[in-house]
Amino acid sequence: xxxxxSEAGEDSKDSQPKGNRGISFLDFIMRIVxxxxxxxxxxxxxxxxxxxxxxxQFIRFKAEYKYLPTFTFFxxxxxxxxxxxxxxxxxxxxxxxxxxxxxxxxxxIFFDTVMMAFLTSGASAAAAIxxxxxxxxxxxxxxxxxxxxxxxxxRASGSLVGSFIGVLVFLLLIILSALALSRN
Amino acid sequence: xxxxxSEAGEDSKDSQPKGNRGISFLDFIMRIVxxxxxxxxxxxxxxxxxxxxxxxQFIRFKAEYKYLPTFTFFxxxxxxxxxxxxxxxxxxxxxxxxxxxxxxxxxxIFFDTVMMAFLTSGASAAAAIxxxxxxxxxxxxxxxxxxxxxxxxxRASGSLVGSFIGVLVFLLLIILSALALSRN
Numbered sequence: 001x002x003x004x005x006s007e008a009g010e011d012s013k014d015s016q017p018k019g020n021r022g023i024s025f026l027d028f029i030m031r032i033v034x035x036x037x038x039x040x041x042x043x044x045x046x047x048x049x050x051x052x053x054x055x056x057q058f059i060r061f062k063a064e065y066k067y068l069p070t071f072t073f074f075x076x077x078x079x080x081x082x083x084x085x086x087x088x089x090x091x092x093x094x095x096x097x098x099x100x101x102x103x104x105x106x107x108x109i110f111f112d113t114v115m116m117a118f119l120t121s122g123a124s125a126a127a128a129i130x131x132x133x134x135x136x137x138x139x140x141x142x143x144x145x146x147x148x149x150x151x152x153x154x155r156a157s158g159s160l161v162g163s164f165i166g167v168l169v170f171l172l173l174i175i176l177s178a179l180a181l182s183r184n
Numbered sequence: 185x186x187x188x189x190s191e192a193g194e195d196s197k198d199s200q201p202k203g204n205r206g207i208s209f210l211d212f213i214m215r216i217v218x219x220x221x222x223x224x225x226x227x228x229x230x231x232x233x234x235x236x237x238x239x240x241q242f243i244r245f246k247a248e249y250k251y252l253p254t255f256t257f258f259x260x261x262x263x264x265x266x267x268x269x270x271x272x273x274x275x276x277x278x279x280x281x282x283x284x285x286x287x288x289x290x291x292x293i294f295f296d297t298v299m300m301a302f303l304t305s306g307a308s309a310a311a312a313i314x315x316x317x318x319x320x321x322x323x324x325x326x327x328x329x330x331x332x333x334x335x336x337x338x339r340a341s342g343s344l345v346g347s348f349i350g351v352l353v354f355l356l357l358i359i360l361s362a363l364a365l366s367r368n
Contacts, residue, residue: 039230056281061240070312102366109362113297113355117304124305125312128254132313139251140317142326171297174358181365182286 020099023180028092029171034169035085041162042078045071045126048155049142052148063152070129071156077122078163088112093176095180102184109149116170123163130157138146204283204364211360212276218353219269222303225346226262229255229310232339236332247329247336254313254341261306262347265299272296279364286368293361307347314341316360 041108049064091108097103133153136144146153233248249255274291279285317337320328330337 069315069319092337106359106362106366110359113300116297116301117351117355120301120304121308126306128309128312129316131248131253132316132326135253137252139247140326140329142316142324145324163323167301174297175290175294178290178362178365181362182290182325182368184366 006173019183020180021096021128023176024092024095024099027176028089028096030068030169030173030176031085031089031092034083034166034173037162037165037169038078038082038085039162041123041159041166042075042082044058044155044159044162045078048152050149050152065156068129069086070125074122074126074163077118078166081119081166084111084115099180100184102181105177105181109174109181112170112174112177116167116174119163119170120167123160123167126156126163127160203367205280207360207364208276208279208283211357212273212280214353214357215269215273215276215362218350218357219266221346221349221353222262222266222269223346225307225343225350226259226266228339228343228346229262230259232336232343234333234336247333249340252313253310258306258343258347259309261302262350265303265350268295268299283364284368286365289361289365289368293358296354296358296361300351300358303347303354304351305337307344307351309345310340311344314344 046067049062051062065075088108088111091104094104095108131141131154132143132144133149133156134146136142229249233246235246249259272292272295278288281291283320314337316326316328317333317340318328318330320326
């Protein structure tokens, strides 16, 4: 990596933007992957609900994301981050065209980092609750609700995957932007 | 900001490292703040416990962080991040001396981003459980344990603060590194 960087530095100036153009193109593709992951997570959690049959006619046991504030936060975080990613595609395309840009790359690193923290926060808080729903906690007298609400729990657990893929993509996006900046 | 950047570009080369030296010095100070925050959080949560009086002689009700896996994760995450921050001071000092460094700044952005995600994850998961301990959840039949374990809950809630300060500092550290890279 180091030798590659120094070679690029010794070459003519044209070679650097070319390398950065490749990075910018990869940036664009990864943003699309992250949009799919986070939007998928928001939809999977947002549409999950389960009705349990009850012996009494007018009482229904229902599991839905909005009864757990942490899952609501998860849906909002994933929705907002996927919207941000869609908007950020504009800057990403700009960087493919103007691969020597600096200020906009710093701006993008800033917002990417904020959104990464936001997404990590939503995903981890939801994961803590999903873990509790699966395992329960005997000391705190919190029962494992997944034995009852099986399909709701499966959906909630599955929806974490897209969100954590989004976190990984953000990590790569920030590194790629930093690399592009260091080669400018 | 933009005009400042272009001015620096037009000035002699000496002015750039000077600006970056200021950034590197700020980076060093902020890492110390983050060490205090995360180490404080780890110790506050790690040493929290509460014994409740019981009518029966041989049964004791005890609240401790290790009975809740999420709080254990919180202590481990904060401990590891503060250790990482202590090690990263070496690179931070190196950047004060060699303010034109590029590769090491990219390396630092990479590890800072990973550690920020790790810390955010621990803090958010713990916050979800602290929220549950305070409010409970009627739908899931999870009772609010803070009415019983008052001092344990206060300690757990308080220990979140240092951790979230750490997350904020990481955000600033990543932006400062990106700024320094863009000015090199």
